[in-house]
Amino acid sequence: MAQVMNVGLLGFGTVGTGVLEIIEQHQDKLSHQIGAEVRVKKILVNDLEKDRGNLVKPEQLTKNASEVLEDDEIDVIVEVMGGIEEARNYMKQALLNGKHVITANKDVMALYGSELLQIANEKNCDLFYEASVAGGIPILRTIVEGLASDRITKMMGIVNGTTNYILTQMTKEGRLFDDVLKEAQALGYAEADPTADVEGLDAARKIAILGTLGFSMRLDLDDVSVKGITDVTSQDLKYGDQLGYTMKLVGIANRTGDKVEVSVQPTLVPHEHPLASVDDEFNAVYVYGEAVGETMFYGPGAGKLPTATAVVSDLVEVLKNKRLGVSGNSAVIPQHEKKLKTDEEIHSKYFLRLHAKDLPGTFAALTALFHENNVSLEKILQVPLNEGKLAEIILVTHEVSKKDYDILLKRLEEEEVVIEVKSSYRTEGEMK
Amino acid sequence: MAQVMNVGLLGFGTVGTGVLEIIEQHQDKLSHQIGAEVRVKKILVNDLEKDRGNLVKPEQLTKNASEVLEDDEIDVIVEVMGGIEEARNYMKQALLNGKHVITANKDVMALYGSELLQIANEKNCDLFYEASVAGGIPILRTIVEGLASDRITKMMGIVNGTTNYILTQMTKEGRLFDDVLKEAQALGYAEADPTADVEGLDAARKIAILGTLGFSMRLDLDDVSVKGITDVTSQDLKYGDQLGYTMKLVGIANRTGDKVEVSVQPTLVPHEHPLASVDDEFNAVYVYGEAVGETMFYGPGAGKLPTATAVVSDLVEVLKNKRLGVSGNSAVIPQHEKKLKTDEEIHSKYFLRLHAKDLPGTFAALTALFHENNVSLEKILQVPLNEGKLAEIILVTHEVSKKDYDILLKRLEEEEVVIEVKSSYRTEGEMK
Missing domain, CATH: 3.40.50.720 (NAD(P)-binding Rossmann-like Domain)
Incomplete structure (x- = not known):
């Protein structure tokens, strides 16, 4: 040699x-x-x-x-x-x-x-x-080579170890965000300035890279709609759990026809979905291929x-x-023109938690509002608060367009019986 | 072109x-x-x-x-x-x-x-x-290429969709083996003659292929110790669940130094282990690399x-x-001579269920026997049966050599207070 x-x-x-x-x-x-x-x-x-x-x-x-x-x-x-x-x-x-x-x-x-x-x-x-x-997962090679003869329609990734560690600790041990963040910093999982992690920017960069490769379409950071985990509360985790979901920061890239959507947000996934058992600092990317169906690649994201x-x-x-003698052949130059979905074309289920006046007619007013805005409901949980003066209402919608949902959120805030919309999360990964 | x-x-x-x-x-x-x-x-x-x-x-x-x-x-x-x-x-x-x-x-x-x-x-x-x-999972390519610069020490695979479907239905819906098998045959998940699936032979062939590639050592079907799922009972699933485990048919290939062990058997994995949420006809291969740590590849196994x-x-x-012009370069010829572990070198935890006489001194007799045979216990569950005439005892051991454990099993059968050893399973995948 x-x-x-x-x-x-x-x-x-x-x-x-x-x-x-x-x-x-x-x-x-x-x-x-x-x-x-x-x-x-x-x-x-x-x-x-x-x-x-x-x-x-x-x-x-x-x-x-x-x-x-x-x-x-x-x-x-x-x-x-x-x-x-x-x-x-x-x-x-x-x-x-x-x-x-x-x-x-x-x-x-x-x-x-x-x-x-x-x-x-x-x-x-x-x-x-x-x-x-996702350092320890050969996901880029898999997308390019392993699924060479398939058409990828959707990717969902837990691609930031720091936020996954924080959410896991909040969920499993009932700890508070600030407390876990400090510990993660001490353990070296989180940086002194954790902004890029907890605000979802790091995950957004990675999902932009995945989307670019998976859809062969140049996707920039600016194309990714980003929301971090700083507003996630223990109530959200608790009610999510009661309704059968685990909270994860999920980067989503999906494609319908020739249009795509790329986003990162705290997302509720069903307990039985493989992404739900990706804990602590581990990463995973769930890939939907037209031919191959659903696959997941799991491993350490860093280290x-x-x-x-x-x-x-x-x-x-x-x-x-x-x-x-074939260097450069594999540099993958995007083949497709970038086309982003409009809010009308992005469909998802949502988890919604709000406080309302606990009066006769409250529920009727709410359901009328949902109905008017083309949003139908899959799950409902109502809990009395403040000795019955207040109702905490948790809802999971059926699939709805982002446009309709955003209008609904605005209407809810104007609605008289609603005191406050406390939180709202996308839910993904419903098992058939 | x-x-x-x-x-x-x-x-x-x-x-x-x-x-x-x-x-x-x-x-x-x-x-x-x-x-x-x-x-x-x-x-x-x-x-x-x-x-x-x-x-x-x-x-x-x-x-x-x-x-x-x-x-x-x-x-x-x-x-x-x-x-x-x-x-x-x-x-x-x-x-x-x-x-x-x-x-x-x-x-x-x-x-x-x-x-x-x-x-x-x-x-x-x-x-x-x-x-x-594992048809839909590019696992062979991943082992050969993606982990090119790592040393694989262990692989655990759920690589037979039929048995995974049966075990999932038995676990989640409390259904009986025969009943689910018949349905799987009707759905086309199981063959008219299901022997190769339910007796673990199909999984054994696949784990032999994985072991050969992952360890670069020629492993034949004869080298795989095989046990199928036909003896798994609903009691085993129930008590396994109570102690925190899910039953899966797992193919295991592991290596210590230059010696390997390859086997297939119904195995209890902790609920929080990613393999535990691989349900129905899905497959997954969990790979431990010295450098990369733990990774898992999940997807449809057939179709x-x-x-x-x-x-x-x-x-x-x-x-x-x-x-x-490089055809044939990638045909991977095993590099290492085959060396199989002896029973003394195979280590694992075990789940053990037995019926014993419910008398004073029964437990002392049992623990003495375990102690004599170098088997220590991690979990114990005792349930009275038959109005207290009988005790159902479920144990999970700490790690023990297969040799010591097999001797223990024999001794237990000879022991006077023991009525019957009902079942015994390997447990794997303890999370740190």
């Missing part, structure tokens, strides 16, 4: 270290698959002096990006430094230099994926990003070795392609 | 028809991926006269296998005829003629997989069989279009490889 494939690493934090470890530990298996030795030649770091044990030799490290990006012997650049602008520029430069690129960076891919894939395509380079969505494993799988693919 | 890839079909039943339909419906997407047109040139059928609508032209059909196997224009043979000896011979002949082969036939692959893969390897042909295990989709995915792979 004379051939050597040289890899350049941008960044040497947790994931970068994992990548190096896996390459060294699985050298035999990798070279058996690729027919060449894999060597990490150069690593871009911030601090040359930091103690890294005997994991690397000093001559592998550099603080100068061009020593990695301009090295003619380096075939593949692995970007695991994080951040947005700098990472994007390095990746762009690498591709323009004819190097294949692997990244774990969902932010860059959600924002600049099309631009980078375009350059990769022009330069006949591979650009792979399996680790950017050093799961993410590094995804990166190394991409590396194997890149190196195989290079040896076969 | 001048190039045409010709496919020969052996068999034109449910799956064969599905394959043809998918190829025709997704012609655009397929040729976009492969860069060539896919055409089904010849189909081996039993009956030339049967009405097949306008799905095929008469000249595509033949009753003569050699018209398919010897046609120089045909690149790939798709075997979807079922059965064992004839299918094996045709596949062998096709490979010897230098044709790539795709099969959905788990029986042939479990029995003659090594032989056929060897020939494929020698002839530089691809031999793919994704549809043979016309799911199976046909898997076949067509293989077809895409074969045709890509052919165009790239």
